[in-house]
Amino acid sequence: MPLVSRPARYIGNEWNSVHKDHRKQAVKIALAFPDVYEVGMSHLGLSILYHLLNAQEGVVAERTFSPWVDMENLMRERRVPLFSLESHLPLKEFDIIGFTLPYELCYTNILNMLDLTGIALQSRERDFPLIIAGGIGAFNPEPLAPFIDAFVLGDGEEVILEIVERCKGRKIRGSKEELLRDLARLEGVYVPSFYDVSYNEDGTIKAVKPKEAGVPCKVRKRVVADLNQAFYPTATIVPYLDIIHDRVTLEVMRGCGRGCRFCQAGVLYRPVREREVKLLTTLAEESVKRTGYGAVSLSSLSTGDYRDIEVLVRQLRKSFPCERVSLSLSSLHVGRFSLELVSQLKKGSKSGFTFAPEAGTERLRSVINKQIMEEDLFNTLRQLHQAGWRKVKLYFMIGLPTEEREDLEGIINLVNRATQAKVRLSLSVSSFVPKAHTPFQWEGMAEMEGLREKQKFLQKGLRNKGVEIKWHEVGMSFLEAVFARGDRRLSKVILKAWEKGCRFDGWREHFRFQLWSEAFEESGIAPRFYANRVRHENEILPWDHLDTGVDTVKHSETPQSTAKHSRSSAVRQCRFTGSATHG
Numbered sequence: 001m002p003l004v005s006r007p008a009r010y011i012g013n014e015w016n017s018v019h020k021d022h023r024k025q026a027v028k029i030a031l032a033f034p035d036v037y038e039v040g041m042s043h044l045g046l047s048i049l050y051h052l053l054n055a056q057e058g059v060v061a062e063r064t065f066s067p068w069v070d071m072e073n074l075m076r077e078r079r080v081p082l083f084s085l086e087s088h089l090p091l092k093e094f095d096i097i098g099f100t101l102p103y104e105l106c107y108t109n110i111l112n113m114l115d116l117t118g119i120a121l122q123s124r125e126r127d128f129p130l131i132i133a134g135g136i137g138a139f140n141p142e143p144l145a146p147f148i149d150a151f152v153l154g155d156g157e158e159v160i161l162e163i164v165e166r167c168k169g170r171k172i173r174g175s176k177e178e179l180l181r182d183l184a185r186l187e188g189v190y191v192p193s194f195y196d197v198s199y200n201e202d203g204t205i206k207a208v209k210p211k212e213a214g215v216p217c218k219v220r221k222r223v224v225a226d227l228n229q230a231f232y233p234t235a236t237i238v239p240y241l242d243i244i245h246d247r248v249t250l251e252v253m254r255g256c257g258r259g260c261r262f263c264q265a266g267v268l269y270r271p272v273r274e275r276e277v278k279l280l281t282t283l284a285e286e287s288v289k290r291t292g293y294g295a296v297s298l299s300s301l302s303t304g305d306y307r308d309i310e311v312l313v314r315q316l317r318k319s320f321p322c323e324r325v326s327l328s329l330s331s332l333h334v335g336r337f338s339l340e341l342v343s344q345l346k347k348g349s350k351s352g353f354t355f356a357p358e359a360g361t362e363r364l365r366s367v368i369n370k371q372i373m374e375e376d377l378f379n380t381l382r383q384l385h386q387a388g389w390r391k392v393k394l395y396f397m398i399g400l401p402t403e404e405r406e407d408l409e410g411i412i413n414l415v416n417r418a419t420q421a422k423v424r425l426s427l428s429v430s431s432f433v434p435k436a437h438t439p440f441q442w443e444g445m446a447e448m449e450g451l452r453e454k455q456k457f458l459q460k461g462l463r464n465k466g467v468e469i470k471w472h473e474v475g476m477s478f479l480e481a482v483f484a485r486g487d488r489r490l491s492k493v494i495l496k497a498w499e500k501g502c503r504f505d506g507w508r509e510h511f512r513f514q515l516w517s518e519a520f521e522e523s524g525i526a527p528r529f530y531a532n533r534v535r536h537e538n539e540i541l542p543w544d545h546l547d548t549g550v551d552t553v554k555h556s557e558t559p560q561s562t563a564k565h566s567r568s569s570a571v572r573q574c575r576f577t578g579s580a581t582h583g
Contacts, residue, residue: 004071008240009037012085016291018054018061019086026058026168030084030129031093032376034109035102035220037065041237042245044299046100049156050067051233059164062086062094066109067116069503069510071186074092075116091117096130097150100158101137104483105476106505107144108498109189110175114147120560121495123149123193127176132163132262137505139188139221139268140436140543149176150183152190153546154221154256154268157230159478184215188222190546197488199541201527205540220547225271234286238293247295247328248287252280256301258333260358261369262400264435265301267550273344276360277312285319295326304332313344323397328352334376342387352391353384360410364457367402371388374414379423398454399432399446409452412461420463424453426468431477435484435551436543442535443480448474448555475513479505481531487542488528493523 001007016151022028031035031050033040040046046063053061062084067075075082082092092099098115099110103141110133111121119128123146133144134152141151152159156528165180184191194215198206224230232251234243239246255272256265276282286298296316300306311331316327327345334355359365359370365372396411431451434443434576446454453476462469483490520527 003074005068006037006241009065009068010071010085012063012088012239014240015285018051018237020054020059020060022087022089024058024557025300027059027060027096028094029061029096029098029164029580030064030091031061031099032064032091032099032113033102034066034099034106034113035504036068037239037240038243039102040065040100041239041243043100043102044249044251044340045156047233047236047249048231049098049160051236052157052158052231053164053232054241056161058168062089064091064113064481066106066113066504071233072112072116072503076435080108081118082113088116092119092129094129096132096163098316098436099131099133099140101133101144103134103506104137104480105511106137107139107483107494108123108502108505111147111494112451112503113207115498121144127424130167131177131181134160136265136331138269139264139546139548140484140486141190141192141546142488142542143486146491148192149180150189151266152222153188153219154223155230157221159186159222161533162186163189172412181214187220190219192488195545200316205542207540208542208545214255218545218547221268221549222269223549225273226274227251228279232283232532234283235290236287240292242456244295244364246295247297247301248284248293248424249297249519250280250284250287251275251299252306252309253300256305258302258305258371259369259441261367262358262435263298264396264438267548269301270548274307277308277315280312280317280427281315281319282317288325294324296320297328297330302333303329310338310344311573312340317344320550334372336378339387341381341390342384353389354393354395355380356395357414358395359403359407360396360399360412364400364403364410374417377414379416381418381423385422390424393426393427393428394418396427396429398429398458399451401432401440401443401445402445409461411458415462415467419467424426425466426470427462428470428472429455430472433477433481437546437548441485441541442537442539444532444534447532448478451477473508473511476508476511476529478527479513480549483526483530484529485535485542489525491517491526496523534536542574 001011033043033047050061050063053059058458063086064082064084081092083090114121123131129151132152133141133148134156134253138151138153142150163186166179180191180193183189191575194211195208196211197208200206240293252273253272255269257272258266260266288296303309306312313327329345331352355377357377358368358370384392398408415425416426432445434440434445455471461468497516500515500519502512
């Protein structure tokens with residue numbers, strides 16, 4: 001441990017960590033997060049599953065994270081296999097390894113962790129432990145299909161317990177194929193080895209079909225209907241070192257009803273479900289008591305849209321005097337801003353607020369269905385300044401469908417006006433990446449060189465404005481788009497890139513685009529086919545056999561509405577049609 005940076009990443013034994021005697025457990029699960037400890041320990045889903053599983057009789061769940069480069073080198077040099085934090089046992093001794101899939105650029109880390117475990121990378125070449133994956137990345141799992149035995153779609157709180165029960169009944173070490181066949185019949189579980197994918201001559205998908213009877217043609221995601229009845233941990237683990245979200249995270253609601261056309265999470269986490277104020281207050285009080293944290297973050301995709309947000313904040317402020325516990329909101333919509341709400345938060349932390357205009361003109365915001373009026377934003381900034389807040393972050397995207405020069409100029413003009421509110425502005429500017437299951441899933445990503453030119457244009461226009469700007473690396477966004485819209489053929493690219501040494505592709509200092517380019521070329525695969533190509537509306541998409549419960553429809557608007565929103569005949573408006581059961 002003295003030989004590696006941040007050794008606290010690997011020692012375990014934190015406050016509220018759970019330790020069980022493995023000899024008395026029927027099922028042993030390693031929860032694996034394909035990034036460093038600080039990132040994984042900030043992931044709410046991982047925390048929920050960890051404490052839920054450990055609350056079950058006969059089940060133990062332990063954590064493991066991707067070792068940093070220095071630790072990996074030492075582990076390989078000294079032949080130390082990847083281990084869990086609680087027992088420090090090799091992962092090979094567990095029955096199930098469950099990966100979280102938070103984003104596309106973690107794929108090589110998954111292969112690296114499997115290799116450090118000492119098991120075969122390809123599903124067909126190994127027996128146990130069973131490799132399962134879930135999270136937002138599971139909704140287009142095809143690039144990882146050859147490596148993962150089963151994917152969990154949707155909310156994992158219920159389905160993970162059903163998986164464990166089936167593993168208990170078979171005493172886990174029976175026939176892997178029979179167990180997978182049993183799991184494939186569960187709603188929300190996708191077993192890729194039971195599906196055949198065929199292709200057309202032009203490289204598009206011809207069909208995705210089950211190989212045998214009893215395997216569903218479409219796998220539907222699981223939804224926890226009532227969050228008030230869902231498990232939620234209060235004695236969460238308190239790390240020894242600072243993590244990204246080092247506080248109590250209180251999930252007030254799940255889902256978002258705003259329908260931004262670029263937002264994948266807004267589709268995948270539907271329908272909108274809220275927890276009651278009384279329950280949230282109890283959870284917060286118990287969490288602070290059992291962890292000692294002095295900060296509570298109200299978390300959701302759009303926390304400001306929580307129906308009783310003002311009531312909740314007032315109640316929490318009664319429970320927590322301002323000198324003891326600070327309150328913060330993870331996201332606040334301009335239209336839901338209120339001075340009363342801000343005044344309650346002001347009594348605690350003054351970290352700042354974040355708003356996401358996304359685009360620089362009302363026309364383009366209408367195209368992406370982002371319902372923000374500029375005057376409302378400016379009024380909000382002025383009120384924040386008057387209330388004593390000084391820091392505001394604004395999120396923008398470039399390369400959106402139908403974007404033109406005047407939309408980029410609109411970002412510059414909007415920021416110039418925003419600086420007049422006398423708040424300290426920081427900007428985060430990302431590149432649009434079309435994602436599976438969204439209304440923009442058919443659109444192509446803008447070319448990389450064009451995106452870099454847009455970045456230069458904005459940088460020049462905002463020079464000497466006293467605004468801090470953070471840019472997303474264009475090459476990273478391109479690779480994200482490739483895998484976000486990819487199919488099974490990309491698995492050989494991931495494998496080759498990992499063999500070349502790709503790790504931590506989501507970290508700028510470790511991202512090596514040249515190695516990825518070589519991996520694509522050597523695999524005979526053109527990445528632009530996946531990232532930049534506009535898909536035909538009748539084309540079978542790699543994820544069409546996975547059902548989110550939300551119908552995503554591409555259609556042509558009337559000439560009047562198309563003229564209003566779009567200046568390119570290749571771009572169409574899109575809409576959501578909620579299913580009867582999911583809303």
